[in-house]
């Protein structure tokens with residue numbers, strides 16, 4: 001039973017062995033903010049962008065793009081909700097205003113948050129909103145009907161192959 | 177965990193095992209723990225298999241026959257979880273425990289106490305997972321990929337137990353991986369350089385790095401689920417600013433490396449068995465090492481090929497498509513090396529070789545269907561159909577499981593000192609290989625025709641192929657009784673063998689006694705012995 005072949009594991013090696021999994025656990029959490037930033041920059045996942053002021057674009061009046069408006073609500077959301085006009089024909093580079101109508105049919109105050117999504121995803125980055133009810137949470141008084149406005153522009157940088165864009169909102173209920 | 181665990185406790189060192197049940201509970205011996213892992217994995221394989229029989233019984237005919245849809249969903253979910261985390265992964269850890277110290281000329285694993293822990297966590301995790309079947313609301317029913325919000329907002333209460341079980345399983349695998357890294361890097365015979373190591377050791381070393389990188393991410397994602405469910409966070413809840421699609425990104429960042437965790441050790445096993453029965457050194461040893469390492473690296477950057485349908489910009493789809501295709505290159509290198517090893521070899525076809533040859537062939541079919549799935553525009557048609565089911569069963573059943581069975585038969589003589597019954601093993605092989613193809617091949621056609629996966633009923637045009645698939649499934653399931661008999665019969669009544677029962681076999685493990693002694697190498701093997709036993713130099 002000659003030599004004891006068990007070399008001791010050095011402290012530095014232990015530190016590496018144990019810290020690697022801990023770091024990867026932290027990395028899983030780091031993916032959350034990374035993902036948000038990534039979506040904002042790339043329009044991944046249909047994330048629309050927000051602009052602060054009306055900027056001037058070079059407009060090609062002959063170019064037309066169809067925009068369809070859609071609405072969804074998550075299970076249990078008691079407010080009726082839908083677009084005022086279902087589709088528009090727009091010229092990229094020009095600003096448009098439209099609205100969604102919501103009616104709270106209950107006796108209670110309902111608070112909701114709308115989450116937008118644009119398809120195809122390659123259009124998301126170029127769909128820019130100046131004003132949107134999705135920027136803030138919305139409070140619906142009992143039996144109140146409200147018109148919520150939306151002002152947007154489609155950047156002419158949009159790929160010319162894209163002829164139709166759809167914008168959908170999904171309303172979620174917020175607690176209290 | 178202190179450095180004290182790094183040495184084998186005295187007293188145990190020079191003696192045989194303790195007697196009775198306590199031997200198994202307290203054991204720190206790599207062979208005992210290897211056996212425990214293997215038996216645990218086998219038990220889980222049978223349980224997971226029984227669940228699959230339930231699935232195939234329901235799908236035997238169109239219409240709802242036997243169970244509520246909700247229960248069907250529980251079956252598919254638990255089948256997947258048990259097979260992945262309970263059967264395949266522990267079986268490979270068991271093989272690693274048994275074989276790595278013997279292959280690198282070490283007496284035991286580097287961290288024997290931790291080894292004991294990482295095994296004994298498993299039965300608890302498995303027990304918790306299985307117990308969810310008996311809870312109110314039933315077992316998890318959201319698929320083994322547990323996508324949010326199905327697994328958060330709409331999940332049964334038992335989900336919290338599922339989360340705890342996944343945490344435990346993750347701990348166990350991470351500790352196992354740390355142990356293997358420490359063993360390979362610290363306990364190798366002083367005369368053995370890294371590029372002398374047999375491929376099973378190499379593939380396990382690389383797999384350990386994948387485990388350390390991927391399992392903590394899995395732990396992270398289930399922790400987010402846990403806090404979303406119980407503590408008011410909103411990682412995956414759009415109401416609170418979260419995003420369910422992000423769940424899929426984090427899950428697949430773990431999930432794709434995970435599928436390679438389940439196949440790299442199988443590549444290693446194959447690289448041992450083919451040279452033995454072709455009686456030629458392994459072709460392209462170093463390219464095998466580099467191919468394994470590149471597969472491991474690439475496996476971290478292709479995850480969104482599981483998500484082509486979540487709405488991705490074209491550039492994203494293109495990137496993930498090309499990156500996915502890239503993995504086929506090192507994988508192809510391996511397949512070519514195996515074939516080149518056989519080229520002009522004096523081949524014989526004992527059972528381990530039969531399993532390995534069919535592994536090469538059938539795994540490659542799985543690789544090809546993977547390539548088809550990796551084509552982003554084509555995946556729009558294939559995604560979430562039985563084509564995906566066929567793909568991953570070819571790579572996991574006729575891939576990973578095939579290699580595990582081949583390895584068991586190949587090294588069983590070394591573990592027991594006895595030989596299994598070769599003619600029964602051949603019958604079993606042909607039974608399994610025919611039935612598994614009857615089971616899974618028609619699922620390609622079902623998927624191409626559009627049959628969705630994870631649905632308990634189907635329209636009439638899918639009836640014939642489902643009937644065939646179910647019949648194959650029952651036959652395949654039954655083959656495991658024969659496998660059980662072959663293994664038990666070998667342990668009980670097998671004929672004693674010599675130290676090297678396979679004539680063409682090389683490797684340090686074959687220099688040990690016929691039945692490997694309780695402690696493998698008490699004196700490190702010499703340089704001459706290492707070179708003589710190298711499987712890759714002529």
Ligand code: HEM
Nearest residue numbers: 435438439481482543546547549550559560564568571572
């Ligand atoms: C050439 C190599 C491979 C390629 C190109 C590939 C590609 C793919 C793709 C694109 C998918 C997603 C299909 C879809 O959901 O629409 C997929 C699914 C899957 N692959 Fe592979 N694959 C390969 C090898 C493997 C291996 C070696 C394994 C495991 C040992 C594996 C296990 C799986 C599993 C489990 C799934 C399904 C996950 C699920 O949705 O439940 N694949 N594969």
Ligand SMILES: [Cu+2]
Nearest residue numbers: 432435479482
């Ligand atoms: Cu994958």
